[in-house]
Amino acid sequence: MKAQRDEFLEILLNKAKKDSSIVLLSADMGAPAIDLWKSELPKQYFPVGISEQNAINVAAGLSRGGKKVFIYFMGVWVHRCFEQIRYSCAIGENPITILGNGVGLGYAPAGPAHEPNEDVAVMRTLHSIQIYSASSSKQIGGIVEECLKSNKTNYVRLERKIHKSAELAHDNLPQNSFEDFYYFDSSKKDDETVIISYGQVIRRIFDLKIDYREEFKDISILELSKLWPIDFDKIELKLKDVQNVLMIEEQSKSGSIAEAIALRFLERGISKKFQTVHLPSHYIFQNGNQDELLDEFGYDAMTFLEKIKLLRKVTKI
Amino acid sequence: MSLRSYIYKESLSQNSIFVLDIKSSNSVIPTWYYRVVRRFKRTSNLEKLKTYSREVRREIFKFKTSSGYGHLASCLSCVDLLVSIYLDESSTFDFDHDRVIFSKGHGSPSVYPILAGLGIFPEEELEKYCKKEGILRLHADYSIPGCFYVGGSLGNGIGFAAGLALARPWQKFYVILGDAELYEGSVWESLMFIAQHNLTNVLLVVDRNGFGILGHTEEMIKIEPLNLKFEAFGFAVTRLDGHDLFELRTFFSDNQKKLRVLIADTVKGKGVSYMENRYEFHSIIPKEPIQIAQGMADLE
Numbered sequence: 001m002k003a004q005r006d007e008f009l010e011i012l013l014n015k016a017k018k019d020s021s022i023v024l025l026s027a028d029m030g031a032p033a034i035d036l037w038k039s040e041l042p043k044q045y046f047p048v049g050i051s052e053q054n055a056i057n058v059a060a061g062l063s064r065g066g067k068k069v070f071i072y073f074m075g076v077w078v079h080r081c082f083e084q085i086r087y088s089c090a091i092g093e094n095p096i097t098i099l100g101n102g103v104g105l106g107y108a109p110a111g112p113a114h115e116p117n118e119d120v121a122v123m124r125t126l127h128s129i130q131i132y133s134a135s136s137s138k139q140i141g142g143i144v145e146e147c148l149k150s151n152k153t154n155y156v157r158l159e160r161k162i163h164k165s166a167e168l169a170h171d172n173l174p175q176n177s178f179e180d181f182y183y184f185d186s187s188k189k190d191d192e193t194v195i196i197s198y199g200q201v202i203r204r205i206f207d208l209k210i211d212y213r214e215e216f217k218d219i220s221i222l223e224l225s226k227l228w229p230i231d232f233d234k235i236e237l238k239l240k241d242v243q244n245v246l247m248i249e250e251q252s253k254s255g256s257i258a259e260a261i262a263l264r265f266l267e268r269g270i271s272k273k274f275q276t277v278h279l280p281s282h283y284i285f286q287n288g289n290q291d292e293l294l295d296e297f298g299y300d301a302m303t304f305l306e307k308i309k310l311l312r313k314v315t316k317i
Numbered sequence: 318m319s320l321r322s323y324i325y326k327e328s329l330s331q332n333s334i335f336v337l338d339i340k341s342s343n344s345v346i347p348t349w350y351y352r353v354v355r356r357f358k359r360t361s362n363l364e365k366l367k368t369y370s371r372e373v374r375r376e377i378f379k380f381k382t383s384s385g386y387g388h389l390a391s392c393l394s395c396v397d398l399l400v401s402i403y404l405d406e407s408s409t410f411d412f413d414h415d416r417v418i419f420s421k422g423h424g425s426p427s428v429y430p431i432l433a434g435l436g437i438f439p440e441e442e443l444e445k446y447c448k449k450e451g452i453l454r455l456h457a458d459y460s461i462p463g464c465f466y467v468g469g470s471l472g473n474g475i476g477f478a479a480g481l482a483l484a485r486p487w488q489k490f491y492v493i494l495g496d497a498e499l500y501e502g503s504v505w506e507s508l509m510f511i512a513q514h515n516l517t518n519v520l521l522v523v524d525r526n527g528f529g530i531l532g533h534t535e536e537m538i539k540i541e542p543l544n545l546k547f548e549a550f551g552f553a554v555t556r557l558d559g560h561d562l563f564e565l566r567t568f569f570s571d572n573q574k575k576l577r578v579l580i581a582d583t584v585k586g587k588g589v590s591y592m593e594n595r596y597e598f599h600s601i602i603p604k605e606p607i608q609i610a611q612g613m614a615d616l617e
Binding site: 046048049051053054055056057058059060061062063064065066067083084087088091092093094 | 459466467469470472473474475476477478479480481482483484485502503506507509510514
């Protein structure tokens with residue numbers, strides 16, 4: 001099993017061998033797959049050093065010059081070069097694909113400088129941006145294809161760690177599949193409660209469906225693969241008869257996808273009960289690895305069940 | 318074939334990156350139509366070039382003062398650089414092939430009278446600068462024929478040009494940098510990148526007018542000695558009077574394949590007596606009739 005970054009970069013490498021317009025920039029980030037690019041396609045690979053702002057501008061120029069540009073760095077650095085992404089890529093209409101590695105708490109316990117708990121919020125403010133997320137390697141090939149087809153700037157959130165349970169949950173998906181979202185039905189036909197989530201935090205929900213089979217048997221999961229823009233119409237249709245929505249994100253609440261979905265429901269006069277689980281709305285100065293911190297912040301069975309209980313109890317608004 | 322397709326094909330045949338077209342309310346007028354009626358022609362006659370510079374400054378002064386928008390003084394300082402690039406016959410700049418990237422976006426309107434004079438768009442557009450019905454904006458962008466970069470955020474055009482130069486080694490990219498723009502760290506990141514990849518098809522031109530919005534650069538945060546800084550980054554530095562068209566010719570006619578930067582010592586507000594070297598005029602445009610009359614008289 002490979003890390004998402006290696007899966008992505010290797011698939012891209014094979015595409016790039018047949019298409020010389022595909023180029024990769026790396027801003028001070030290595031990976032086994034980067035070594036392959038270096039040795040196998042040195043003319044299509046550009047290390048740019050620790051210079052994310054220049055890297056984005058160069059990428060925009062390469063894009064305008066006819067290249068299909070991918071740039072790889074730690075997810076948190078989108079904050080550092082946000083201006084260049086907005087200005088040179090979005091306003092300038094020079095589409096590139098940004099591969100942000102180690103999103104959410106992926107780099108814990110490296111501290112808040114390395115743990116973006118607001119990257120989705122920040123990036124989705126950009127007009128014309130497309131944001132992708134994968135929870136298993138099965139989706140990576142499909143996202144590569146989407147990015148190559150796209151004429152917009154893409155931000156691909158790559159999870160740092162490999163989690164077997166996320167892979168197992170996607171066992172039935174075809175390799176390189178891509179859907180805007182996946183819907184994993186509960187045993188019941190007419191769903192009462194749906195959990196919406198994305199990225200590898202979703203593995204915790206799949207795990208619970210095994211460990212707490214009885215408690216979670218009536219709960220379906222809607223996994224977002226394309227985070228932004230969301231196809232609200234399709235989601236609305238899918239959730240037509242659903243009463244309760246629990247949204248779980250490895251992000252802070254402000255500017256989250258949950259906010260966007262809740263707003264959409266409000267604007268359309270759609271009445272649903274809505275609960276969320278989010279990272280705290282502050283920078284996290286706390287030791288612990290990703291899983292320890294997720295436990296700490298309530299990404300566990302008890303909290304999820306509590307929220308679901310609350311949903312079932314509260315009167316609809 | 319539709320007119321739009323024809324123009325597109327035409328622009329491709331000229332190896333242009335972008336489709337050059339003019340949008341009017343109902344129709345698309347091909348650029349070659351205007352190029353037939355152009356006012357400026359490339360020349361090696363220095364006196365003629367000086368006349369062009371004066372004309373360009375007058376036009377800039379007119380459309381800036383009539384609209385009240387933009388950075389007049391910053392535009393006036395780089396006029397001779399642009400005249401030398403675009404209009405001096407000795408310049409190696411190939412209009413159909415090479416690109417000027419205004420990293421210093423607030424100075425980019427100074428190119429409008431030149432493009433109009435070359436017939437890239439109708440001269441009447443100058444009168445419509447920043448007006449709803451016009452195509453010319455405060456910061457040039459690629460929707461304007463002959464412009465290839467969205468201006469307005471400093472420190473970025475140089476990196477963009479580096480990417481273009483890497484993708485298109487057969488073209489030259491002239492980057493106009495402001496001197497106060499050099500405060501942006503991204504400029505120096507790009508310099509390292511350009512040097513690393515030996516992008517000799519990027520020509521850097523620093524409009525060294527000495528002033529940022531709040532005063533003289535050396536009184537705010539010193540940027541000198543610029544020559545040594547650029548040399549340390551691997552560039553051959555030429556420093557000269559940015560208003561001397563003869564001196565400028567020596568730089569722009571040189572086709573050597575090496576990393577080059579021109580530091581052009583210029584005067585902010587050049588040509589308008591009361592604006593010259595006055596940082597207060599960075600974003601203030603004269604409004605009083607007496608100031609406007611004086612400015613026009615100075616630029617005669």
